[in-house]
Amino acid sequence: SCEEAILKLKSAGANPQTPVYYVVNQILYPLVQGCESKDLKIIKFCLGMMQRLITQQVVDQKGARYITDTLWMLMENGTEEVKVLQSVTLLLTTNTVVHGETLAKTLVLCFRLHFTKDSTTINTAGATVRQLVSLVFERVVAEEAEADANQDERREVNLEELKLATGVAPKGLLPCAADAFLLFQDL
Numbered sequence: 558s559c560e561e562a563i564l565k566l567k568s569a570g571a572n573p574q575t576p577v578y579y580v581v582n583q584i585l586y587p588l589v590q591g592c593e594s595k596d597l598k599i600i601k602f603c604l605g606m607m608q609r610l611i612t613q614q615v616v617d618q619k620g621a622r623y624i625t626d627t628l629w630m631l632m633e634n635g636t637e638e639v640k641v642l643q644s645v646t647l648l649l650t651t652n653t654v655v656h657g658e659t660l661a662k663t664l665v666l667c668f669r670l671h672f673t674k675d676s677t678t679i680n681t682a683g684a685t686v687r688q689l690v691s692l693v694f695e696r697v698v699a700e701e702a703e704a705d706a707n708q709d710e711r712r713e714v715n716l717e718e719l720k721l722a723t724g725v726a727p728k729g730l731l732p733c734a735a736d737a738f739l740l741f742q743d744l
Contacts, residue, residue, distance in 0.1 A: 578617040581610055585620055589627045600631070604640050611647045621648060622659045625666075632666050638678040642670060642685045649689055653696060656732050664689060664740070693740050696733035704731060 591603035607624055610616055616624065625648070628641045645663050649655055655663060667689060671682035730738060 581615045582620045585623050592627050618654050621655045625659050642681050693737050697737045700731050700733040
């Protein structure tokens with residue numbers, strides 16, 4: 558699969574019409590396989606490569622979900638927990654492609670790592686949770702400012718829907734506001 562990914566990268570470089578996200582999502586496959594290998598050297602390398610893709614902002618929503626599922630698997634296996642937390646932080650702070658279920662899964666991952674036995678992991682997970690929860694609400698402020706700057710027409714939000722604990726964000730909320738609403742409801 559690595560050789561196949563290298564060929565895809567070369568062909569994508571030769572063809573500028575190929576969307577970068579399409580190529581990156583295909584490159585993630587061998588990295589995920591590496592994380593499934595149980596070999597710590599390979600896992601560290603693959604996580605490092607995923608982090609590079611994240612920081613280069615070439616990961617879309619599908620890729621972010623793929624990475625999140627991989628990080629979840631590593632968390633369940635108790636492998637490279639601090640590096641998993643670093644990857645989650647990068648995934649959420651680099652851009653805003655992570656929303657909805659994927660965002661919820663990354664936050665649950667951090668909370669679960671907060672209750673492990675290793676004190677380093679506990680402290681890192683606690684700091685990560687604090688940072689990411691505030692990030693969710695900071696995204697709302699940025700989203701509102703952008704909507705105001707673009708003078709988008711205001712969506713009407715039924716205030717009665719805000720009172721119900723349904724587990725579904727009210728219609729009319731922008732994506733980041735919906736994420737913050739659901740997070741606040743869960744807390």
